[in-house]
Amino acid sequence: MDRRTLIKxxxxxxxxxxxxxxxxxxxxxxxxxxxxxxxxxxxxFKEEFADFKAQNPGVEIEWLDKKGPELPAFYxxxxxxxxxxxxxxxxxxxxxxxxxxxALLDLTPYMQKEPDVAKLYNQDYLAxxxxxxxxxxIPFYIAKTLLFYNKTMFKEAGLADAPKSxxxxxxxxxAMAKGEKTGFxxxxxxxxxxxxxxxxxxxxxxxxxxxxxxxxxxxIEVLEKLAKATASGGINKIAWTGRWVEPNxxxxxxxxxxxxxxxxxxxxxKGQAPxxxxxTLGAAQNPGNWSTPTNHGFAISKSSKxxxxxxxxxxxxxxxxxxxxxxxxRRILTGNLAADKVGLEKVKAEDPLAHAVLLTQLExxxxxCGNWPLPNDAQVKDVFWAEIQNAVLGRKDxxxxxxxxxxxxxxxMRRS
Amino acid sequence: MAMAMSxxxxxxxxxxxxxxxxxxxILVWCFLAPSLxxxxxxxxxxxxxxxLLSLQAWSPLKPAVFIGLENYEEMLxxxxxxxxxxxxVFIILSAPVGIAMALxxxxxxxxxxxxxxVYRTLIFLSYPLMTVAVAIIWRWMYDERVGLLNYVARLLHxxxxxxxxxxxxxxxxxxxxxxxxxxxxxxxxxxxxxxxxNIPSSLFEAAEIDGATAGDRFWRxxxxxxxxxxxxxxxxxxxxxxxxxxxxxxxxxxxxxRATEILxxxxxxxxxVQTRFDYAAAVTVVFFVFLITVAWAANRLxxxxxxxxxxx
Amino acid sequence: MMRRSPTWPIxxxxxxxxxxxxxxxxxxLKTSVSGENIFTYPPNIVPQNPNIFYYVDVWYAIPxxxxxxxSVIVSAITIAANVVFNAMAGYALTREFHGKGFILILFLSCxxxxxxxxxxxxxxxxxxxxxxxxxxxxxxxQFSTIICIFVFKxxxxxxxxxxxxxxxxxxxxxxxxVWTIMLPxxxxxxxxxxxxxxxxxxxxxxWPLIMTRTPEMQTLPLGLARFLSYQEDTTGALYAFCxxxxxxxxxxxxxxxxxxxxGLTSGAxxx
Numbered sequence: 001m002d003r004r005t006l007i008k009x010x011x012x013x014x015x016x017x018x019x020x021x022x023x024x025x026x027x028x029x030x031x032x033x034x035x036x037x038x039x040x041x042x043x044x045f046k047e048e049f050a051d052f053k054a055q056n057p058g059v060e061i062e063w064l065d066k067k068g069p070e071l072p073a074f075y076x077x078x079x080x081x082x083x084x085x086x087x088x089x090x091x092x093x094x095x096x097x098x099x100x101x102x103a104l105l106d107l108t109p110y111m112q113k114e115p116d117v118a119k120l121y122n123q124d125y126l127a128x129x130x131x132x133x134x135x136x137x138i139p140f141y142i143a144k145t146l147l148f149y150n151k152t153m154f155k156e157a158g159l160a161d162a163p164k165s166x167x168x169x170x171x172x173x174x175a176m177a178k179g180e181k182t183g184f185x186x187x188x189x190x191x192x193x194x195x196x197x198x199x200x201x202x203x204x205x206x207x208x209x210x211x212x213x214x215x216x217x218x219x220i221e222v223l224e225k226l227a228k229a230t231a232s233g234g235i236n237k238i239a240w241t242g243r244w245v246e247p248n249x250x251x252x253x254x255x256x257x258x259x260x261x262x263x264x265x266x267x268x269x270k271g272q273a274p275x276x277x278x279x280t281l282g283a284a285q286n287p288g289n290w291s292t293p294t295n296h297g298f299a300i301s302k303s304s305k306x307x308x309x310x311x312x313x314x315x316x317x318x319x320x321x322x323x324x325x326x327x328x329x330r331r332i333l334t335g336n337l338a339a340d341k342v343g344l345e346k347v348k349a350e351d352p353l354a355h356a357v358l359l360t361q362l363e364x365x366x367x368x369c370g371n372w373p374l375p376n377d378a379q380v381k382d383v384f385w386a387e388i389q390n391a392v393l394g395r396k397d398x399x400x401x402x403x404x405x406x407x408x409x410x411x412x413m414r415r416s
Numbered sequence: 417m418a419m420a421m422s423x424x425x426x427x428x429x430x431x432x433x434x435x436x437x438x439x440x441x442i443l444v445w446c447f448l449a450p451s452l453x454x455x456x457x458x459x460x461x462x463x464x465x466x467x468l469l470s471l472q473a474w475s476p477l478k479p480a481v482f483i484g485l486e487n488y489e490e491m492l493x494x495x496x497x498x499x500x501x502x503x504x505v506f507i508i509l510s511a512p513v514g515i516a517m518a519l520x521x522x523x524x525x526x527x528x529x530x531x532x533x534v535y536r537t538l539i540f541l542s543y544p545l546m547t548v549a550v551a552i553i554w555r556w557m558y559d560e561r562v563g564l565l566n567y568v569a570r571l572l573h574x575x576x577x578x579x580x581x582x583x584x585x586x587x588x589x590x591x592x593x594x595x596x597x598x599x600x601x602x603x604x605x606x607x608x609x610x611x612x613x614n615i616p617s618s619l620f621e622a623a624e625i626d627g628a629t630a631g632d633r634f635w636r637x638x639x640x641x642x643x644x645x646x647x648x649x650x651x652x653x654x655x656x657x658x659x660x661x662x663x664x665x666x667x668x669x670x671x672x673x674r675a676t677e678i679l680x681x682x683x684x685x686x687x688x689v690q691t692r693f694d695y696a697a698a699v700t701v702v703f704f705v706f707l708i709t710v711a712w713a714a715n716r717l718x719x720x721x722x723x724x725x726x727x728x
Numbered sequence: 729m730m731r732r733s734p735t736w737p738i739x740x741x742x743x744x745x746x747x748x749x750x751x752x753x754x755x756x757l758k759t760s761v762s763g764e765n766i767f768t769y770p771p772n773i774v775p776q777n778p779n780i781f782y783y784v785d786v787w788y789a790i791p792x793x794x795x796x797x798x799s800v801i802v803s804a805i806t807i808a809a810n811v812v813f814n815a816m817a818g819y820a821l822t823r824e825f826h827g828k829g830f831i832l833i834l835f836l837s838c839x840x841x842x843x844x845x846x847x848x849x850x851x852x853x854x855x856x857x858x859x860x861x862x863x864x865x866x867x868x869x870q871f872s873t874i875i876c877i878f879v880f881k882x883x884x885x886x887x888x889x890x891x892x893x894x895x896x897x898x899x900x901x902x903x904x905x906v907w908t909i910m911l912p913x914x915x916x917x918x919x920x921x922x923x924x925x926x927x928x929x930x931x932x933x934x935w936p937l938i939m940t941r942t943p944e945m946q947t948l949p950l951g952l953a954r955f956l957s958y959q960e961d962t963t964g965a966l967y968a969f970c971x972x973x974x975x976x977x978x979x980x981x982x983x984x985x986x987x988x989x990x991g992l993t994s995g996a997x998x999x
Binding site: 037038039073074076080081180245250252253267271273330 | 766767768847848852938941953954957961
């Protein structure tokens with residue numbers, strides 16, 4: 001971390017006591033960009049902006065960063081007030097709703113005009129940002145779920161290798177459960193638990209993307225197995241109620257056998273777990289190579305007064321030069337092919353385990369699931385997840401919960 | 417006080433008094449004006465906005481369409497709404513528990529003992545602490561396997577099977593309530609302490625000379641004179657608990673299922689997560705009416721006039 | 729003067745309560761010096777390798793001094809406005825006037841509007857006033873708080889009418905009565921108001937987040953985002969940050985304690 005720059009900017013900030021009226025100062029060469037909880041990369045962004053300004057003299061850039069849960073509240077307030085930032089960093093599938101509502105600019109014309117741009121990115125990840133055959137988002141940084149496993153606990157339970165099927169996940173987790181120890185955890189926000197469904201062939205919707213398709217005997221069976229394993233302690237209940245700190249913290253404590261999570265978890269867990277090394281932590285694909293992506297990408301507000309300039313900045317930040325810098329400095333994959341190649345090479349030398357983890361993110365990208373471009377994704381997710389919780393935590397039997405979920409999802413679909 | 421003089425029958429005096437009351441009325445409204453203005457801007461207008469919005473179909477980028485009571489109709493069959501309402505009621509009903517505890521504490525730290533400032537400070541500490549961090553600590557304390565509560569319970573052989581607190585549909589809401597009381601206790605305590613300070617100590621001394629026991633003094637002097645503070649505490653406590661958004665949002669996010677969903681978390685989710693501001697506005701209006709009703713009932717129970725004693 | 733009953737049961741009860749109250753707080757403190765994983769089992773009661781690195785990290789990770797200064801300015805504006813406006817309104821409510829019942833109900837109902845539902849209109853209104861991204865705009869929604877109006881009202885109500893009548897006979901104008909007689913007797917209400925308005929303003933998160941756009945205007949709680957980074961492990965810094973935000977509140981509470989005690993002794997001369 002570059003502290004000196006931070007102090008300097010802090011001091012510089014302290015010098016300006018008068019408040020600038022940003023609204024009135026909105027010149028026609030000004031861009032504002034809103035990122036999603038990545039304030040730790042301040043130094044890098046400052047360099048990227050300086051470089052952009054050098055290439056585009058007279059351009060001003062306003063950088064805003066908001067914490068995840070509040071970013072939508074901030075952005076929508078700005079939308080109503082007519083002062084939405086030109087560029088926004090969006091996570092998960094929230095962009096679909098905003099695109100469908102007309103908040104975001106369709107980037108397809110730009111990409112048709114400059115066909116080379118699309119070739120910079122991993123095609124599967126780029127495709128996950130398409131709604132209604134239009135491209136609204138350019139990948140900023142990418143991740144998808146994989147299976148972390150505690151090799152020490154596997155050894156103690158006499159297990160040799162990562163599970164190869166859903167039933168093995170369940171059985172392995174039962175085998176490791178004992179006292180404070182549990183066998184399995186998954187992240188559950190957005191649709192990150194979906195690989196557990198997909199590996200059993202469960203589909204959320206029929207191909208019309210409107211009618212629920214999940215209420216089948218197979219799904220009932222899956223939920224019954226999960227509920228049983230949860231009740232017996234094989235699956236840690238945090239899997240169904242925790243968010244970020246709790247599941248990662250629990251896995252880092254060394255008392256949980258497996259964690260289904262995306263690559264960011266590795267860095268979080270490693271920071272808290274001195275036990276992590278290639279002999280103790282394994283990183284594998286989920287059975288069937290299924291995974292759910294959780295990506296960040298840049299979109300441009302339709303209300304932007306300088307869409308062309310905004311497009312140029314998006315290209316600048318996700319292009320080879322700065323995406324490489326980003327990948328190397330933050331040990332992250334950007335979806336930019338050239339950048340990730342360099343980033344991976346660098347990580348390989350420094351932290352082989354991190355390399356192994358990141359490698360999983362670029363394999364089997366054709367098997368990504370749980371990211372349907374639904375304009376009412378948040379509503380569907382909310383009603384569906386509540387019933388899944390009911391089933392796996394034993395409040396309702398699987399059959400009732402799924403019937404209720406089917407009713408709720410149908411209702412949401414009919415409303416829109 | 418001033419009114420007591422208005423009984424004077426003489427004509428000349430009446431006109432003088434009329435002028436005096438006019439002057440006083442002007443003064444009173446001038447004194448109220450700044451606060452009224454703030455409330456108008458940040459409470460009343462936003463409420464009016466919500467009321468208008470609740471009759472429309474609107475999202476930030478779509479033009480508003482008047483749809484009458486459709487949003488309200490939807491609420492009738494919205495299970496999540498009813499569950500949230502019920503959870504909110506449960507939390508309101510738990511507010512007196514916290515207040516009773518705080519009253520006990522306020523009496524203790526108001527007594528003439530050494531180190532009472534230390535006690536007050538320690539009890540107050542929980543209130544100004546940022547909720548985000550505390551919520552994570554509470555999550556851990558409640559954890560089924562590695563949490564402190566179950567750890568202690570196991571050490572003391574209180575239970576054989578660990579209690580899954582936040583992971584259980586039965587325990588989650590009471591667990592949230594306990595964490596909420598923990599956070600609010602210091603706040604209630606200082607409101608009640610302020611009320612206790614308003615009671616002239618001469619009253620206690622006189623009662624003591626008359627040979628009243630500590631119990632008598634509490635029931636005959638403290639409790640009646642503290643009624644306004646207790647009402648205030650209840651209203652604030654109720655509001656703070658049902659709008660204690662952060663704690664619930666970070667600790668459980670409303671789950672598992674809908675076990676800890678309360679109206680305020682539901683309103684936030686509807687608006688900012690699901691972009692259904694119109695429907696969120698309708699829920700807000702109903703929530704508002706509901707709270708007013710509860711406050712009105714509490715006011716009636718405490719003897720009217722917003723809990724304030726009429727000057728005898 | 730008074731009969732003294734033994735005080736040890738009171739101490740015992742208070743120590744027990746404080747102990748329970750302090751457990752979560754202790755964990756915040758412990759984590760802030762150790763940065764260790766909260767979910768460790770069995771829990772470490774004593775921090776392993778305690779150090780103050782995380783506090784230093786916090787200082788450098790965000791422009792702490794700047795945010796701190798902003799928070800101080802906004803809180804000072806809030807407190808000043810609060811004490812003045814609330815005391816005025818609280819005093820007005822002790823008088824009899826037409827529409828008092830209505831005002832009481834209005835005030836109470838103002839408390840019932842959840843803030844989360846008012847964000848968008850509040851933002852638009854502040855924008856209309858031209859106060860977006862300014863100190864006054866940050867403080868304005870909290871300029872007057874209903875709770876503290878009622879705290880003042882209760883305090884004023886408790887002042888014996890005879891004192892005010894005597895002042896009136898002396899011909900003191902109304903505002904002087906409030907200033908010289910009533911306010912000094914309502915010191916504990918004032919202390920309460922100062923503490924509470926400070927804490928609300930100091931910890932206010934969502935409103936500054938929505939309405940500030942430039943880094944120069946950010947208040948301290950907004951620094952939180954920096955410590956909830958989801959790729960680095962920032963546990964220790966997060967908790968150190970919480971303690972650093974908490975500290976001024978505690979300091980103010982300790983200072984205000986004096987007013988509580990004075991309130992207690994001045995009560996002895998009342999009536």
